[in-house]
Amino acid sequence: MSAPPRASYGPPFVEPPASRHARLVCxxxxxYQARFRVITRRAQRRFEQRNWHELRSDATERLTLYRQVVDHIEADTRHHLGDRLYSKDLWRQIRNAYSKLTRDKKDAExxxxxxxxxxRRIFNTVxxxxxxxxxxxxxxxPHRPPDRPVSVGFSDLPTTDAFLDAILEDYAFNAPYAHREVDIRRAAQFIDDRLRRRGLSDPIDAINLARPVFYRGIGAYLVGSITIGETKVPFTLAFHHDDDGVVIDAVLLREDDVSILFSFARTYFLVDTRHPHSLVHFLKDILPRKRIAELYISIGYNKHGKTELYRDLLHHFQHTDDQFERAAGQRGMVMTxxxxxxxxxxxxxxxxTFDYPKSTTRSEVKERYHLVFKHDRAGRLVDAQEFEHLRLNERLFQDELEDELLDIAGNIVHHDGDRVTIDHCYVERRVTPLDVYIRENGFERSRNALTDYGNAIKDLARTNIFPGDLLLKNFGVTRHGRVVFYDYDELGFVTDYNFRSKPQAKSYMDELSADAWFYVGPDDVFPEEFRVTMGVSDELMEAFEEVHGDLFTAEFWNDVQSRIENGALIPILPYPPSERxxxxxxVTPGKQTADLMKQ
Known part of the structure; x- marks a missing residue:
């Protein structure tokens, strides 16, 4: 009997190159996302164990992760595609295949x-x-809906105390509360009092909170809203982990305070979510004045935030008759x-080229911007999004501005037909330069701004940042009235400088001399000279010295320097003391927890 015929299955399947490479990129x-979430999820344990140094290390590690992964896939791409690396036809196919693989993902965007x-790495796209x-x-x-809602709702409870009790039960840390019942009672009283001041005396109908906890620095935050009738009020609970357990430190019930918590001058949150799109839109409902871009950036997805910002600015430019103009304030020596x-x-x-006496280099300036990206910004360093090869319509530029850019930045600005190409730039939130603000405002506002200028310098010092140049023109005032720093070309670490008091002159001729009568090293700083750089009226200077006179002493700077060198992290509250x-x-966080943070 003859053997049955053998089945024929045809030639073996060979995956097309475009599909294969799309899968490799996917x-x-x-x-990347898996590693991002592993690092992010550590935040809860760090908070519960009060391991603040490791939490900061995690934040820095996560910031560097994206570049590492893109570096790796770029190398793989160059290897696998070989001489077809620059085939636009192949890349069109890869793009289409990749879109099919990812469009139904929870994080497709x-x-x-x-x-x-x-x-953009491969093609250096202009x-x-x-x-x-x-x-x-x-x-x-619509985006793929979350497997479970991105928020948690609480309702049908008789009192504010009952709402807080349910919330603390649902969001339990693996660490004890220090004074759970006392905190609930005090926080409920605070909330009821603040709501009554706003004319909201009826009981709370519901509280809706983002499901994940937001971690940053020494704080853990529950973010959401309170509903009373037809009124929705932003609501954030801020927790600290003190010596004797977890405590409620503050309650934020104003949009401005929650907005500052999510400020463009703050380090990104560590918040674990599989559905960033849903979480961002939940936050957008609470903070309607925030750009979608800024909210993505605030939860650590700065690259996609930059994508959203790019799309937003292109949309604006397509629908405006406005033109670019030189920004307010004094002309920069290093930047235009x-x-x-x-x-x-x-x-x-x-x-x-940089104006005299600046001696830094382009690469050093870019390094300092990268330092700011990785460092704790303390709510005082403006976040900058770095763009390359921007190509914009020439009609957006005033003729005078375009000529100026071609003249002083011609190495990176090019005119091609009806387009202006900018090879490299930083895009930041616009603020009012502090010197302009003081010039345009009366004594009271100017005094308040100068006081916060001193607060900003101290906040930066406590995170080991010395601005290098304390001129008022290098600081700005936000729409919330906070002072931030944005000029990074001389920025350095506090611990790298030698803060000294000026030696007493030995003679009258020494005092008259244009040159120092004592040795001055390259890293020597004399804080008493900061007064000269401020350039404010005697009345404003007197008011400033009442609050921040210690900034003009070497003792202040050497004390901060010593604490940092001894391993202390000095916490900075991201909300006003009045909201505690x-x-x-x-309770001063720096004094209370500095010793606890010496690991």
Whole structure:
């Protein structure tokens, strides 16, 4: 009997190159997201164990992760595609295959940004190339809904105390509360009192909170809203972990205070979510004045935040008759800055040559911006998004501004037909330069701004940052009235300087001499000279010295230096003292926890 015929299955399947490489990029993105979440999830344990040094290390590690993963997939791409690396036809196919792989992901929008990071590395794209990258998103329908809601709702409870009791029960830390019942009672009293002041005396109907906890510094935050009738009020509970357990430190019930918590001058939160799109839109409902871009950045997805910002600015430029103009304030020695009246961002370009006496270099300036990116910004250092190869319509530029940019930054600014290409720039939130603010405002506002200028210098010092140049023109005032620092070309670490008091002159001739009568090293700083750089009226200076006179002493700086060198982290509250529970206002976080943070 003859054997039955053998089945024929055809030739073995060979995956097309485009599909294979799209899958490779998708796998790299998934690996990035998995590692991102592993680092992020550590935050809860760090908070519970009060391991603040490791929490800060985790934050820095997560910031550097994206570049590491993109570096790796770029190398793999160059290896696998070989002589077809620059084939636009192949990359169109890869893009389409990648879109099919990722469009139903929970984080599809982040996957598109990741892909763009790769293609822009490969092609060094000037402007945008819709053939091979996601200029607009391919996500046409609603985002994939979360497996479970991104928020938790509490309702049908008789009192504010009962709401807080349910919340603390639901959001239990693996660490004891120090005074649970007392905190609930005091926080409830604080909330009821603040709501009554706003004319909201009816009982709370509901509280809705983001499901994940937001961690940063020594704080853990529950973020959401309170509903009373038709009124919705922002609501944030701030927790600290003190010597004897977890405590409620503050309650934020004003949009401005929650907005400052999510400020562009703050370090990114560590918050664990599988659905960043849903979480961002939950936050947008609480903070309607925040850009979507800024909210993505605040939860650690700064690359996608930059994508959202780029799309936002392109949309604005397409629908405005405004033109760019030189930003308010004194001209910079290192950077040139322009803005658009109807768009609250500034564009900062490094000049070809720097004005005397600046001796830094372009690469050193970029290194300092990168330092700010990685460092604790303490609510005082403006976050900057770095853009390369921006291609903008020439009609957006005033003729005088375009000529100036070509003259002083011609190495990175190019005119091509009806387009202006900028090879490299930083985009930051626009603020009012402090010197301009003081010039345009009366004594009371100027005094308040100068007081916060002193607070800003001290906050930066406590995170080991010395601005280098304390001129008022290098600081700005936000719409919330907070003072921030934005000029980084001389920024350094407090611990790298030698803060000294000026030696007493030996003679009258010494005092008259234009040169120092004593040796001055390259890293020597004489704080008493800061007065000269401020350039304010005697009346304002007197008011400033009443609050911040210690800034003019070497003792202040040497004390901060010593504490940092001894391993202390000095916490900085991201909200006003008035929003702390009354019994917590006498607790100074720096004094209370500095010794606990010496690991």
């Amino acid at each position: 796998d790299a993105f998934d690996a 982040l996957a598109e940004t990741f892909y763009n990071s790769l293609t 402007g945008v190339d819709p053939q091979i990258e996601f200029v607009t998103t391919d996500i046409t329908g 800055v322009f803005t658009m009246p109807s768009y609250d961002m500034v564009f900062k370009l490094i000049k070809d 529970l009354p019994h917590r206002r006498t």
